[in-house]
Amino acid sequence: MDYPPDAFARACASRVVLDRIGDRWTVLIVVALADGPLRFSQLREKIEGITPKVLTQTLRALERDGVLTRTVFAQVPPRVDYELTELGRDLLAPIDAIRVWAEQHAARIVTNRERYDEAADQLL
Amino acid sequence: MDYPPDAFARACASRVVLDRIGDRWTVLIVVALADGPLRFSQLREKIEGITPKVLTQTLRALERDGVLTRTVFAQVPPRVDYELTELGRDLLAPIDAIRVWAEQHAARIVTNRERYDEAADQLL
C-alpha cells in the first residue's frame, strides 16, 4: 500500500467525516440497515445494547450527514422508518472491508491482548 | 453489496475489534505510521490536536492488540519508536477504503449538514 506524499494531509481534511464514522454505533447502524429500511424499535432490537437516547442521537447525526433518511408516517401508534441513502449505501463497501479485516483478525487480536495483559501482570 | 443472512451476527462478533478501530485517533495513528516508524514526538506533530495523554493511551491500546510495536532505545534523551506490525499494515487497505470514501463525499456531507441545520433553524 503506497500513499502519495500528501496522503496524511488529505486524511486530515476528511477528519470531520472520520469522526462521524469512528463512532461506537454508526457502523453497526449502517450495517443493520444494509438489507432495507427499519423502524426505530427494530433497530433497537437488532443492535443489542444500544439505549434509545444514544440511538436517537446517532440516527439524527446520520440523517444530518445525509447517510440515511427518516420518514415519519402519520399513524398511531407512530411509525418512523430509517433507510440508507445512496451515500449511505456507498459506505457499505468500505465498512465491509473493515468488517472483513476485523473478522479475519479478531481471534489473533484477542490472544494478543491476553498475552499483553499477562506480561503486564508479571511486572507487578 | 450483498450480505449473507448472518452478516450482522458476525459483525457483532467482531464488535470488540470495531470498538478499537472506531476510536477518534486510531485511524489517524495507523495512517501516520504507514510510511514507516515514528517517534512519540513525531506522531504528536503529525497528528495535530492530539494531547500526549490520549496519544499514550491510544498507542498502548494498539500495542496491546498487536497492531504496532513500541521499541525503547536506551539513550538519553530517550527514544521510543512506534512501528506497524504486519497486522497493522494489513489494516491500511481497509482504512484506505474508508478514507477514500470520506474524501470523495466530504464536501457533500458538509453541505448536507448545513442544509439540515438551516432547516432546523427554520423551525425555531
Place this chain on the structure above:
DNA sequence: GTACTCAGTATCCAATAGATACCGTCGATG
C-alpha cells in the same frame, strides 16, 4: 376510562476525552 403500542425525552450518574502543568534522566554548557 383503562390499557396498550411506539418513538422517542428527561433526568441523573459514570466513564472518557481534553487542557495544562509537571517529572526524571543525563549529557552538554558555562
Place this chain on the structure above:
DNA sequence: CATCGACGGTATCTATTGGATACTGAGTAC
C-alpha cells in the same frame, strides 16, 4: 558544580460524552 535542554511521557483537574432508567403523548382498541 549548577543549570539547561531534549524527550517521553504522568498527574491532575475539568468538560464532554455515554449509559441506565424512568417517563411522556397521541390515539385506538377494549
